[in-house]
Amino acid sequence: MTTxxxxxxxxxxxxxxxxxxxxxxxxDMDDLNAxxxxxxxxxxxxxxAAHVVLAFGPKMWTRLSPAAKxxxxxxxxxxxxxxxxxxxxxxxxxFVWIHGDRLDDVFDAAMTVQRTLKPVASLAFDDRGFIYHxxxxxxxxxxxxxxxxxxxxxxAALIPEGQIGAGGxxxxxxxxxxxxxSWGALPQTEQERIIGRTKPDSIELKGDAMPxxxxxxxxxxxxxxxxxxxxxxxAPFGSAGRHGLYFLAFSCDLHRFDVQLRxxxxxxxxxxxxxxxxxSQAVSSSYWFAPSLEDLGEIFxxxxxxx
Ligand code: HEM
Numbered sequence: 505m506t507t508x509x510x511x512x513x514x515x516x517x518x519x520x521x522x523x524x525x526x527x528x529x530x531x532d533m534d535d536l537n538a539x540x541x542x543x544x545x546x547x548x549x550x551x552x553a554a555h556v557v558l559a560f561g562p563k564m565w566t567r568l569s570p571a572a573k574x575x576x577x578x579x580x581x582x583x584x585x586x587x588x589x590x591x592x593x594x595x596x597x598x599f600v601w602i603h604g605d606r607l608d609d610v611f612d613a614a615m616t617v618q619r620t621l622k623p624v625a626s627l628a629f630d631d632r633g634f635i636y637h638x639x640x641x642x643x644x645x646x647x648x649x650x651x652x653x654x655x656x657x658x659x660a661a662l663i664p665e666g667q668i669g670a671g672g673x674x675x676x677x678x679x680x681x682x683x684x685x686s687w688g689a690l691p692q693t694e695q696e697r698i699i700g701r702t703k704p705d706s707i708e709l710k711g712d713a714m715p716x717x718x719x720x721x722x723x724x725x726x727x728x729x730x731x732x733x734x735x736x737x738x739a740p741f742g743s744a745g746r747h748g749l750y751f752l753a754f755s756c757d758l759h760r761f762d763v764q765l766r767x768x769x770x771x772x773x774x775x776x777x778x779x780x781x782x783x784s785q786a787v788s789s790s791y792w793f794a795p796s797l798e799d800l801g802e803i804f805x806x807x808x809x810x811x
Contacts, residue, residue, distance in 0.1 A: 506671025506796040508662055509547050511555030512737070512754055517603035520633030520739045521614040522677070522750055524790065525598040525625035527564060536624045540568070541804040543600070543620050546613070548797060554604035554613035558800070559675045559792035564597040568803055569795075575669035578758065580676075580791045585769030586777045591678070594788040596628050599677060601737075601752065603633075629788060631679070633739030633750045641749055642682055642740045643783070645699050646706040650724065652733050660733035661754035671796030673754040676734075676761045679741070679788040682748040687783045698779045715779075722767040722778040732760040748784055758791060 527536065546556040560568065562577045583591040600617050604610045610632075618627060641647040652660045663669045687695065692703050700720030701708050708714070714721060725732050734755040741750045755761055763772070770777025795803070 506665065506798050508658070508671050508673065508796055509557050509794055509800075511547065511557040511601070511603065512661060512673060512735075512794065513657060514555050514603070515737075516605075517555065517610075518605055518635045519603060519607045519610040520750070521602040521610050522629065522631050522633065522741075522752070523600040523602070523614060523617055523621075523627060524594075524596040524629035524677070524788075525600075525621055526628050527597040527625045529563070531624055533567065537568075537804065539620055539624050540598075543617065544800045544804050546617070547800065552604075552613075553606070553609035554602050556613060556617070557601040557794055559599040559601075559794035561595055561597040561599070561790060561792055565793050569799070570803075573669060573795075573799060573803075575663065575672065575674075575793055576758070577674065577791060577793045580789045582789075583765060583769050583771070585771055585781065587770075589769055589777075589781045589785075591765070591769065591786040591789050593790070594629075595790045598625055599675065599790065599792045629679075631741050631750065633741045636740045640740075641738075642684060642742075642747055643687055643695065643699070644703055645695070645701060647738060647749070648736060649701065649706040650708075650720070651736050656733070657735045659756070661735040661756060663756050669793070669795065669799065672799060673735075673756070673794045674758050674761070675792040675794050676751070676753050676755070677788070677790050677792065678751040678786045680748045680751055680784045680786050681742075681746060682784045684747070698783070717776050717779050719768075719778050719780045722776065723764045725763060725767060727763070732763055734760050734764070751786075754794070761791070 562579050579595040580593045582593040602613045661673045697715050700718030734753045736753045738751045766772040768778035
């Protein structure tokens with residue numbers, strides 16, 4: 505049995521910190537490995553005041569892992585959607601997600617990560633997330649109602665046992681900046697038709713009441729009778745002037761993300777798109793791989809031996 509990074513599945517943290525780094529392609533591998541060995545130890549601390557999840561972009565994973573660990577990770581490709589809706593690719597090399605109950609503990613952990621990585625990597629994205637009321641997105645809707653739970657969450661998020669990269673997860677991160685003025689100008693019933701759920705209590709709209717271009721209709725999708733579930737851990741971010749959702753999700757394959765995004769952005773070939781994209785703009789997007797603790801241990805133990 506493989507062990508996923510525990511922080512992926514620990515829910516309920518009130519404070520989140522997201523760090524994305526780029527690494528120079530000609531950076532010294534021994535230095536990088538020594539730093540990442542230190543960092544990967546943070547993912548296993550038990551019980552930590554702050555949980556740390558470590559993931560790698562495609563170039564970084566190829567450099568770090570033996571060919572036998574090639575899991576099929578690829579860079580996020582920019583999306584050219586309907587009506588001029590675009591999603592840029594801001595693919596980076598190292599992603600660190602820190603979360604916990606206390607802002608000070610999460611901040612201390614973020615500073616430790618930054619001090620550790622600074623000699624070998626450039627900080628390209630640095631933002632904090634928070635829980636808004638009863639786990640609502642800033643649109644006012646509860647986010648996570650249809651998220652799979654317990655074993656179903658692991659099935660959705662992790663590469664199954666016996667496959668290359670087992671216990672690891674593909675990750676999609678996207679920062680979405682909301683236009684809350686336009687959103688707030690809509691009557692609640694219209695907002696509900698855009699999300700596909702009621703606002704106060706997150707009841708899914710049924711039958712004819714559920715529009716085909718609602719967010720739920722575009723993302724609740726099956727192929728050959730198999731639901732393409734993902735495990736979402738997004739949180740609101742921002743200030744009074746600029747704010748939105750840091751979308752963060754784990755999946756056992758990249759295809760699920762691709763399908764949902766194509767359906768949201770109106771390039772799935774069925775003539776529909778997600779009305780939600782008219783009220784929020786994705787300004788960053790990367791694909792990552794969060795290896796199991798065994799794979800992290802193997803890579804960095806070998807490194808320590810070799811240096
Ligand atoms: C502005 C960005 C987004 C916002 C505000 C948002 C918000 C929401 C809300 C309020 C729900 C309904 C409650 C729930 O089940 O969690 C939901 C469901 C969902 N969202 Fe998003 N979401 C965003 C982006 C995305 C993206 C980029 C994806 C996929 C790549 C995605 C995938 C899903 C899925 C799979 C569901 C559950 C559908 C179901 O099975 O009922 N969302 N989202």
